[in-house]
Amino acid sequence: MRLLKSQIDKKHGSGFATFLPEEPEDMWHAYNLIQPTDLVRAKALRRVTKTSDSGSVVSERVKVDLTIAVTSTDFDVGSGQLHVAGRVAVENDYVKLGGHHTLDLELNRRFTLEKVDGWDSVALEMLREACETERKAELWAVVMGEGIANICLITEHQTILRQRIEVPVPRKRRGGLDGHDKGMEKFFWTTLTTLLRHLDLSGASSSASTPDKTVPLLLASPGFVAQSFLAYIKAEATRTTNKPLLALLPTIIVAHSSSPHVHSLAEVLASPAITTKLSDTKYARETALMDKFNTFIRQDDGRAWYGPREVERAVEKGAVGRGGGVLLISNALFRAQNVAERKRWVTLVDRVREVEGGEVRVLSSLHESGQRLEALGNVAAILTFPLEDLDEEEEEEESVDAAVVEEEAMVI
Numbered sequence: 001m002r003l004l005k006s007q008i009d010k011k012h013g014s015g016f017a018t019f020l021p022e023e024p025e026d027m028w029h030a031y032n033l034i035q036p037t038d039l040v041r042a043k044a045l046r047r048v049t050k051t052s053d054s055g056s057v058v059s060e061r062v063k064v065d066l067t068i069a070v071t072s073t074d075f076d077v078g079s080g081q082l083h084v085a086g087r088v089a090v091e092n093d094y095v096k097l098g099g100h101h102t103l104d105l106e107l108n109r110r111f112t113l114e115k116v117d118g119w120d121s122v123a124l125e126m127l128r129e130a131c132e133t134e135r136k137a138e139l140w141a142v143v144m145g146e147g148i149a150n151i152c153l154i155t156e157h158q159t160i161l162r163q164r165i166e167v168p169v170p171r172k173r174r175g176g177l178d179g180h181d182k183g184m185e186k187f188f189w190t191t192l193t194t195l196l197r198h199l200d201l202s203g204a205s206s207s208a209s210t211p212d213k214t215v216p217l218l219l220a221s222p223g224f225v226a227q228s229f230l231a232y233i234k235a236e237a238t239r240t241t242n243k244p245l246l247a248l249l250p251t252i253i254v255a256h257s258s259s260p261h262v263h264s265l266a267e268v269l270a271s272p273a274i275t276t277k278l279s280d281t282k283y284a285r286e287t288a289l290m291d292k293f294n295t296f297i298r299q300d301d302g303r304a305w306y307g308p309r310e311v312e313r314a315v316e317k318g319a320v321g322r323g324g325g326v327l328l329i330s331n332a333l334f335r336a337q338n339v340a341e342r343k344r345w346v347t348l349v350d351r352v353r354e355v356e357g358g359e360v361r362v363l364s365s366l367h368e369s370g371q372r373l374e375a376l377g378n379v380a381a382i383l384t385f386p387l388e389d390l391d392e393e394e395e396e397e398e399s400v401d402a403a404v405v406e407e408e409a410m411v412i
Helices: 025-033 121-129 178-199 224-238 243-251 264-270 272-277 282-299 308-316 331-335 340-358 368-374 390-411
Strands: 002-008 016-020 038-051 057-076 082-086 099-104 109-113 137-145 148-155 159-166 217-221 250-254 302-305 326-330 359-363 381-384
Touching: 025 057, 025 082, 025 109, 025 121, 025 331, 038 099, 038 121, 057 099, 121 331, 121 340, 137 178, 137 224, 137 264, 137 282, 148 178, 148 264, 159 178, 178 224, 217 224, 224 243, 224 250, 243 250, 250 272, 264 272, 264 282, 282 302, 282 326, 282 359, 282 368, 282 381, 282 390, 302 308, 308 340, 308 381, 308 390, 326 331, 326 340, 326 368, 331 340, 331 359, 331 368, 340 359, 359 368
Parallel strands: 137 217, 217 250, 326 359
Antiparallel strands: 002 016, 016 109, 038 057, 038 109, 057 082, 082 099, 137 148, 148 159, 302 381, 326 381
């Protein structure tokens, strides 16, 4: 995401920023940055009806600068389209104040974002991440079976299905192996050709290539399909003396998956064998943290807690601080409709980072680690020292409140 202009008072949080999304990943950042009550300004097409002096009605579409106060956002992961709905906040010749409109934010179309409630620390961190100049691709993956392949791009923030390939492959039969072998060869050729088109190993305008970092390629399948595909890639790289493809070979990792479908990718990436090989990626580090958290939960020794109230109590007691404390929080919480709810989580993040000195990991809701966290209430913590009975404190408070109510009722 290119930051074209920024006037943000970091002390008070007031101001605006103008962006130009250049890659599909940028739309994901825009989705996380834009929250209810924010003001978004962008070009929009409006159908305008005019009545001439003769009484004839003419309808035409005009391009206008439109500013809306956001009420909701809708993000389509597959197409990368972001729709922002809201009420018109600035009147002009074509639209009335308070009218409903939806802005369709697209690649290479600038928009301006102003936060009425101010740019808090989490929003500023999102802004920094969105405008980092380095490429954000972490891993390419092909989950495949006989005749089926799903090419996926895994970034720091989401897993994107780039293309699904289906090629008919005859079954193996006695005396009819040629048909199966020819079908598999055609399937491998189609998959490799499509993969290379997405990878763009030439480096020109590729979201997956950088001058100083080679993005790994993961091949996963049931059985030996992935291994056979790797052998095909090696043979093609040697036959064609394709130098970029030859350079890619050392980065290729082969793994076993339970199925050739995208959902099995989460299982593959969570396996210790793969996370070890991909240890330098943000995705793998977050997966390792979730694994560590689950280990502590199984041990039940008070070093890990999940759920809003339990985690907030642990932070209040100073247990998520220096020396190993980690707050795991989903980015979905910062898109809450309720402003007070969003501020609640921003305050928690600020306290862990600035007061307690602990580590904060904001997990993406579109990654496997973020989805695991969602099942735990979207927030969890690894503690610096064990704490017991954080959940029982809530039960005691509820019983005390109930007793007080009952006593007041008896007095009345």
